[in-house]
Amino acid sequence: MTSGLSERNRHLLVLAIGLVLLVGLPWVVDVVTLLELTIYIVYALFALSLGFIWGHGGILCFGQAAFFGLGAYTYAVAAINVGESSGPFLLAILLPAAFAALLGAMMFYGRLSDVYLGVITLVVALILFKFVNSTANETYVIGDARLGGFNGIPGFPTLNWPGDAGSPLMPDEMFYLAMGLLIAVYFGLHGLLRSRFGRIVVAIRENETRAELLGYDVRLYKTAVFAIGGGIAGLAGVLFANWGNFVSPGVFGLAQSATAIIWVIVGGLGTLIGPIVGAVLIQFLTTLLGQQSVVNNAFVLGAILVLVVLLLPKGLMPTLGQLLSRGRRK
Amino acid sequence: MTLDRRTFLAGSAAASIAATIAGRAMAQGATIDVASIHDLSGIFDAYGKPMEKAMQLAIDEINAAGGLAGKQVKEISYDTQSQIPLYTQFGQQAALKDKVAVVMGGILSASREAIRPTLKRFNTLYFYNTQYEGGVCDRNIFCTGVAPSQSVEALIPYAMSRWGKKVYILAADYNYGQIISKWVQHYVKLNGGQTLQVDFFPLDVSDFGATIAKIQAAKPDFVVSALVGGAHMSFYRQWAAAGMKAKIPMASTTLGVGNEQIVLTKEEGDGILLAYNWSAEIDTPANKKFLAAWGKKFGADSVKEIHELAVATYQGMMLWAAAVKKAGTPDRMKVIEALETGMSIEGPGGKITVDPKTHHCTLDVVVIEVKDQKLTVVKQIPQVPPLDTQAVCDLKANPNSNIQYEIKI
C-alpha cells in the first residue's frame, strides 16, 4: 500500500472522521436525513462483509445477500418469539455465520473455486429467496412468527436497550448503534488482518498453492473467512430489518447481492475503506437519481460498473491512494 | 410503542422526532398535504397508474369546490416501483418529513401490511382503496374497496349456477391469494360445491404450461383465478393458446382490476366472470359525471384506463374530503370520529357508507362478464355490508385493535 499518509495516520484519520460523524451528525441533520444516513451505514456494513471475503480472502460470492437476508429474517422471527432484542440480535449474527461456515466448508473442502463458487453462492441465495417467497401459507410458522412469504414480516419488536424490552431504540439511537458498529467492525477487521490469521488469509489470496505447500490448510482458513463475512452480513441484515421494521424476501434477492458487488468494485478491492466509500457513494447517487425521472437509475449504475471495470479496475480508493502518493513524490 | 420517551435528547433530529411524536402539529403550511403512495412502475403499474390519476382528479375537484377547511389540498406522490420495502420507506417520509394529513395508497395486501404499522406508529391516517381479502381491524385505517363477503359472495353462487359445482382455484402466493382462496372455498362449500385443488403461484411465475395440464387432469367444472400482476397475465394467454377457453370456463376475483381485459384479446378474455363495485356500464348520474370529468382531464382515450381500483381511490379520497369538511379540520382524530358517524357519499360505483365498527364500507356489487374487452354487468346487488369483517371486528368496543383476522376453514 502506498499512500501519502503513513498507514498508522491513515487509520487515525478514518477513526477521527468516523467519530466526528458518529457524534456530530445527529446535531446537524433532521430525522428523515438521519434515517437515510442510517441505511447508508447499514449498506456500508454489508459492503464491508463482501469486501472482506472478496478483497482479502479472494472469495467472490455472488450470493452475499443470503447471509444478509438470513440475519434480517432470523432477527425478525426471534424478536417476535422472544420480545427482548438482545438474544435475537446475537442469534441473527451467529446463525448466518454458522450457515456460511457450513456452506463454505461444503465448497472449499470440495475444492470449488472461481465461477463454480459464484454459481453455488448465487444458487443458494436464489433457493432461500424462492423458499421464503413461497411461505405465505399460515402453515409456515416458527413459534409465534409467520414467515409471510412475499408479504414479508412487518411490525416485529425493534431493538431495545439491552435487557429492557419496554424501551425500543429511537431513530437517533439506531443511528448511533449502526455507526458505532460500523466503526467497530472496521477496526476489528483491521486488527484481524494484522494478526497471524489475517496475514495467512491474505497469503492464500496471493497464492493458494504456495500457502498449502507451506502447510496451511487453505480450506479451513477460507471457511473461517467466509463465516466471518457471513456474520457481518448477518449483522447488517439485523440493522436493515430494524431500520424499516420490515423484512421481505427481497433481502435475499439477486439485486441485493449485485449491488453489494458494485459497491465493492467501485470503492476498491483489497482495502477496508473502499467498500464503505463505494456503498455510500453509490447509494447517495441512487437517492439523487431517484429524485428525477429523466435518466434511469439502473442505467447509470450499469454504466458506472462498466466504466470502472474498464478504466479503474482497482476501484476508487486504491487508485486515489496511488494518485496521492504519486503527487507527493513529485 | 412508547415513543414519547427521552424528549430531553438534544439535537435537531431528536427534537423533530419529539415534535412528530408529540402529535401532528397542525396548521403549519398554506396547504393540506395528502400523500399518494402507489406502484407507478414495475409489474403492478397497471393497477397503480390509474389510481394516481384518480387521486389527481379527486383533488382537482375538491380544490375547484373551494378546498377544505379554507385551504387547498396538495398531493405528494410517491412511486413504489412495485417493490414492497419502498412502501415502508415512503410511508416514513410521508409521515415524518411531509407530515401529511392522510396517506392514500397501497395496492397489494403485502404493501398495505408493510405500510400500515409505519403509519400507525407515526399517527398518520391511512386509506386503503383496493378490493382485498378483508379482516383488517385497525382504527387508523379505512378500507374502501370490496371485500370477500361482497364480491366472492356474489361471484361464486352465480358462477356455480351457470357451470357446476367442481372448482379449481389458482391464486397468487401472498396474503391476498392465501386468504381469498379460503373465502372462495368457503362460498363453494356453502353453495354445495367442491374445491378440487388450490394452487399458489409466486408473483414472478409466468409459465403455466404444467399447471394447465394439471387442471385438465383434475376435470373441474370451472376455474377461479386470483392471480395478480403482470407476470400472471400470461396465464390467460397460455390458457387460451392451449384451446382451454372452450373447454373449462373461468371466474376471477382479480381480472379486470388492472383492466387486463383490454390488454388481453377478445378471444382470451371473453366469458370470464367477475364481481366488483364498479363497471363503466353502470348507468347512474354519478358515474356519467365521473367518466366525463376523467375524459376531460386526461383525454377521451384515457377513459378506458379507469378500473375498479381507480374508482375506489376516487371514492376514498372523496370520503376523506367529506369527513374533513364535516370535522372542519384535517386533524386525524377528528376526521376519524367524523367518519365513524357512518358518513356516506354517492360515488361512480353507487352509494358508499362507512361502517363505524369495522372502518370498511357498505356498497353496491355488480357481477360482470367480460365481453368484447368490456365489463358487461350481468347482475346488480345493492348495498352489501362488509359482513366478513363485521363478524370478527368491533372497533367501537376495541379501539386499540391492530390485527388482520383470517377466515378459518
Added chain:
Amino acid sequence: MSARGEVVLETRALTMRFGGVVAVDRVDFTLRDGELRCLIGPNGAGKSTFFKCLTGQLKPSAGEVLVRERRMTGAEPCQMAQAGIGVKTQTPSVFNGLSVRENMFLALARHHAGRIAEARTDEALERYALADLRDRKVGELAHGQRQRVEIAMVVAAEPWLVLLDEPAAGMTHEEVDALAALIRDINRRSTMIIVEHDMQFIRMIGDRVTVFHQGAVLIEDHVDTVLDDARVREVYLGS
C-alpha cells in the same frame, strides 16, 4: 555414496490416470534417509505428475504413498507439508503481492507463534542473504531472485524431505553453480528429490537417478551408469 539409511518414502504401484491417459503407471519407488535423488525423463514421461502425487497436489488414481511407513495416499498438500516435507514447484510459486519479509514470515509462522516467528524471520533473511531485499515486493524481483526466495522459504521451515521441481530452469550459469552448492548444503540436513531436465546440472549434483519413461520407471542407478545407458540415450535422443 549409495543408499545409507532407512526407507523414508515409498510408493507402491502408484498410478495416475487422466481420462483415458495413464500418466503414471504402477510405479514402485523407494527413497532412503539422506538421499539426493534426481528424477529425469523426457517431456511427458510422467515425472512431474509423479512429483505432484507426492506433494499432494494430485490425488493418485490407484496405489499407495507411504511416508515413514505412514499411509499418506491422497493426503492434502498441507498435510504433506505438516509431515515435514518442503516443496518447490516448477515455476516460482511465491506470494507476489507481498514483501520478501512477509513471504519469509509466512513460511515460518506455521511452526512458530507470532513473536518468535517475527524474530526468526529476520534471522532467516540474514542467513539466506535476502536481508537487503526484505521490503521489496517479490513480484517485482528478477526471476533468479524469486527462485532464491522460494528455496529459502522452503528450507527455512527445516523440512526433513525437500522436493524440488526443475529448480535450475531459467537460471544463468553462475546461478546454477550457486544452486548446486546450495542443494548440496541442504542435503547435509535433508533428504531430497529433484525433478530435473538439465543433464549438465544432474552431473553436477547427481547421486542416484531414477529415469521415467512413458509413466513407468525405466532404470534407477547412479548418475554415471544411467547416463551411459543405451536405453536412456535412446529415450532422450529418439531412435
Added chain:
Amino acid sequence: MDFAVVVIVEILYAVASLALIAAGLAVVFGMMRVINLAHGEFLMLGGYTAIVSVKAGINIYVAMLVVAPIVVGAIGLIVERLVIRFLYGRMLDTMLATWGLSLLLTGLVTMIFGNTTTGISTPIAGYRVGAYQLSGYNLFIIAAGFLVMAGILLALRYTRAGLIARGAMQSSDMASGLGHNPQRIYMITFTVGAALSGLAGGILAPLTGLTPTTGGLYVAKAFITVISGGAAVVAGTLSSATLFGTITQVVTLSSTPVWGDVAMLIAAVILLRLLPQGITGRFFSRQV
C-alpha cells in the same frame, strides 16, 4: 395414457426452453471462456424486438426468427467492440463488466418502453391429445430448441468457420499461424452468441409477458445450465438442460412451480459439488 403423453410433452418443452435460453451463453462460454452476465438482457432485447416488430405490422415469424436475431446480433457486435474485447482472458472482469452492461440495458429499455409488462399472443392454436388440450406453441418451442442445438453442432463440426473457430479456441497461435485473426474470430463468435440469444428471446416472447427486468429471470437459469453442463457447448447444454428440465417439470407437476424451481436449484448445487467441472468436464471432454 393421454396424461403420460402430456407429461412427456411438458418435459420436452421444459428441456427445449432451457436449451434455448442457454444456447447463446453456452456458445460464448464454451468457445471463449467468457461469461456474459448480460445474456438475460440479450434475450429480453430479442423479446422486445419481436414484440415491437409485430406491433409494427411485421409477420410474427419473421419478427421472431429473423429480425430479433439480427438486431440483437448487431447489439452484441457493438458490445464486443466497445467492452468485451478489452477484457479477454480476464474472466472475472468480464463478468463484472457484463453485469454492468445488464443493468445498463435494463435501464435503457425501461427508459424507452417504461417499466411495465408487454406481451403478444401466441400464433399457434392449441391441439388435442385424447382428453387433453395442449398448447401448440410448446411444440414449436420444442422443435426450435432442438433445431438450434443441432444447428450449433453441425456448424461447429462440419463448416469451415466452425473448424476455424474451434481451432482458435484451442490455440489462438495456431489460428493466427493459419492466417486467421483470433480477435476477429472472437468478435464473430460473440456476435453469433448474441444473435442466438436474440433468437431465443424472440421465440419465447409470445409465451410470457416481457418487462425490462425479464432478463434477470433468464440469466440465472442460463448461467446454471451452462456451468453445470461444462465445457462442451452442445453436449453440455443438452445434458444439463435435460436433467434440469426433467426435474423441474416432474416436481412442478406433482406440486407447484416454486418447488420445481427449488428442486432444480438444489440439483444444480449437488451436481456442481460432485462434478466441479460440470457434466461434460468429466464425461465428454474434447467434444463440442
